Amino acid sequence: VAGAAGLCTVNDYARLLAGTRVLVVEDNRLNQDVLQGLLQRAGVQVVLAANGAEALQRLLGDGRFDGVLMDCQMPVMDGYGTTRKIRGYPHLRSLPIIAVTASSQADVQGRVLAAGMSDLISKPLEVTAFYRTLVRWIKHLELPAGAIAASLPNGVSAPAYPGIDSALGLAVVNQDLALHHKLLADFRDEQQGLIERLWQAHAAEDLQAIGFLAHSLQGAAGNIGATAVRQAARQLEEQCAGQADLAPLIRQLAQCLEPLLAGLVCLPAAGAGPQGRESEALGSEQVLKLERLAKLLRNHNAQALALVDELCEQSRCSALRAIQERIYRLEFQQAYELLVDLRAAQG
Structure with missing residues (x-):
């Protein structure tokens, strides 16, 4: 060297x-x-x-x-x-x-x-x-840290979206504008029901679920430069360990997150266009496994974890990855709803 x-x-x-x-x-x-x-x-x-x-x-x-x-x-x-x-x-x-x-x-x-x-x-x-x-x-x-100077490509202009510090978001992905846009679209699509899930967990007094959702959001928000959302998610996660009333913190998070998601509505779906994940037709054996997976999800059976891993190993279908993520979060109902959509798309 x-x-x-x-x-x-x-x-x-x-x-x-x-x-x-x-x-x-x-x-x-x-x-x-x-x-x-x-x-x-x-x-x-x-x-x-x-x-x-x-x-x-x-x-x-x-x-x-x-x-x-x-x-x-x-x-x-x-x-x-x-x-x-x-x-x-x-x-x-x-x-x-x-x-x-x-x-x-x-x-x-x-x-x-x-x-x-x-x-x-x-x-x-x-x-x-x-x-x-x-x-x-x-x-x-x-x-030494001082030996490195970031080289910024000429002509990269930061897009303006409410609640997004695009300079920070682009810095995370080394000024890759296409990847930044993809992360924004992914964030918008995956966080749509988050506040509702937080209120459901709050009603069930499930502090572990609230902490997990807040932690996950904190990392995702940091990746796109959503500094206010990240800070609100961090405060919510920190208070899960105590006896504080979490309702004001969930409302505060909603006030940051909801206008941000609304501002990203114009972005194309993450899987759309040549830069997105390609949709992939599943073979007959995989379709049969989808049927088994549907039954496991309806019964909230943890064997769904192993089966969805097997399916994802065999296919790069983006819909399967989304189902896998829901199952890992133990969101069996949401995973089942995505699976119904996938089965319909596969005919």
């Missing part, structure tokens, strides 16, 4: 990672898109896992990874428990595992290190710090 003096841009830094292979363990699809986009632009081969159990399966089935980016809070098996299990295998004890978290808890760094992870990256991502941390652990090269 030429050394720090020869590295002056983010792209120079990222090129050090070209040809490496990284496992991204993340349950949130928007966060998957951000991480995958940044890594692929650096020439990194990316393998995705939606939860800790899936990550462990991939590592044991194909151990040739140069590093792991590990979300800390996930359904099925969280990042802390997953890391402890990984470190139990001798050939994986030195594998770099870097936590990626939007958690506002003060003790998160201590928990990360105690679980056996190598380092911590905070969401929303700061691109230079993201690449620098990966280079430190994967290439064993330490460069």
Whole structure:
């Protein structure tokens, strides 16, 4: 490697990672898109896992990874428990595992290190710090923070949307305007019913569900530059551990989120056009599995987790990914409704 003096841009830094292979363990699809986009632009081969159990399966089935980016809070098996299990295998004890978290808890760094992870990256991502941390652990090269200067493409104009700091949103995706627009459309589509779900959880006194929804929103909002929504979601998550009345915080979050979503209504659907995910016809065997999945979802049967993973392994259908995300959140009714739409589209 030429050394720090020869590295002056983010792209120079990222090129050090070209040809490496990284496992991204993340349950949130928007966060998957951000991480995958940044890594692929650096020439990194990316393998995705939606939860800790899936990550462990991939590592044991194909151990040739140069590093792991590990979300800390996930359904099925969280990042802390997953890391402890990984470190139990001798050939994986030195594998770099870097936590990626939007958690506002003060003790998160201590928990990360105690679980056996190598380092911590905070969401929303700061691109230079993201690449620098990966280079430190994967290439064993330490460069000073001042050695990196972000290179901004000429002609990139930040779009204006209510509640969105587009400069921050573009910085997260390294000035990739197409990816920024895609994340905005994904955010709008996936957060439509969030406030309603929060009120339902509040009525059921389900603090765990409120905390999970607020945490997930906090990370997604950070990825698009929605600073007010991110702050409101953080305050809601922090208060879930106490005895405070959460209703005012949910109302505050709604006041930030609802006009933001309304301002994004003009964006095309995330799957539309040449930049979106392609819809894919399912084979007869997969259609039969959809029928089985529908029965499991109607009965709120947790076996749906394994079956939807199997289907997603066999197909890149975007509708299946959306169903998988709902199931991971244990939102069986919402997953079933999406499945009904998919079956209708498949004829």
